[in-house]
Amino acid sequence: MTAQGPLPRLVLASESPRRRQLLESLGLTFEVLAPDVDELRFPDEEPHDYVERVARAKASAVAAPGVLAVGADTTVVVEGHVLGKPGHPEEAKAMLRRLSGKTHEVLTAVAVARTSDSLEMWSEVSSSLVKFLIMTEEEIDEYVKGGEPMDKAGAYALNGEAAIYIESIQGSPTGVIGLPLHTLARLFRRAGFDLLSFQ
Numbered sequence: 001m002t003a004q005g006p007l008p009r010l011v012l013a014s015e016s017p018r019r020r021q022l023l024e025s026l027g028l029t030f031e032v033l034a035p036d037v038d039e040l041r042f043p044d045e046e047p048h049d050y051v052e053r054v055a056r057a058k059a060s061a062v063a064a065p066g067v068l069a070v071g072a073d074t075t076v077v078v079e080g081h082v083l084g085k086p087g088h089p090e091e092a093k094a095m096l097r098r099l100s101g102k103t104h105e106v107l108t109a110v111a112v113a114r115t116s117d118s119l120e121m122w123s124e125v126s127s128s129l130v131k132f133l134i135m136t137e138e139e140i141d142e143y144v145k146g147g148e149p150m151d152k153a154g155a156y157a158l159n160g161e162a163a164i165y166i167e168s169i170q171g172s173p174t175g176v177i178g179l180p181l182h183t184l185a186r187l188f189r190r191a192g193f194d195l196l197s198f199q
Helices: 017-025 047-062 089-099 137-145 161-165 173-177 181-191
Strands: 009-012 067-078 081-083 103-115 119-132 166-170
Touching (some): 047 067
Antiparallel strands (some): 119 166
């Protein structure tokens, strides 16, 4: 299913290399624009509402005539605590200690926007459960020393070295990485486009 007329330009409103790689894995042609969006969580804001609000803000920030904009945001929730990106190595270590040996929830919101006379927006939140093995202090230190955790929600990357500490996933692996592709395809259909038509 494709909307009538020429395809719009596909724009990813994210600097995340992992989201870019996921779109590249489908062979899509797209541009990347970094949105100027405040990603701070409001006091007492529910995690689901938080990621969806930020994803929609990112998509809206780069929406323009002739563009189909994609925004996404990911957060990690463990025992009621919301874990965003660590600000420094010690915070990353604290996050990993909190995740060690536990099951946590990964929420990734996706928003698709287009504009002509007015802004149209479609969004959903993907939820996955990830079970971590117990990490020793030495393993946490070594993992953080390598730098991988520093720009990732929850201080780890499923598609990186942290994969050896992940026992199981219930839900979307690509959602845990940062862009649930099945959700993205569904939102494209709602917007009137076939995701793979952008190859």
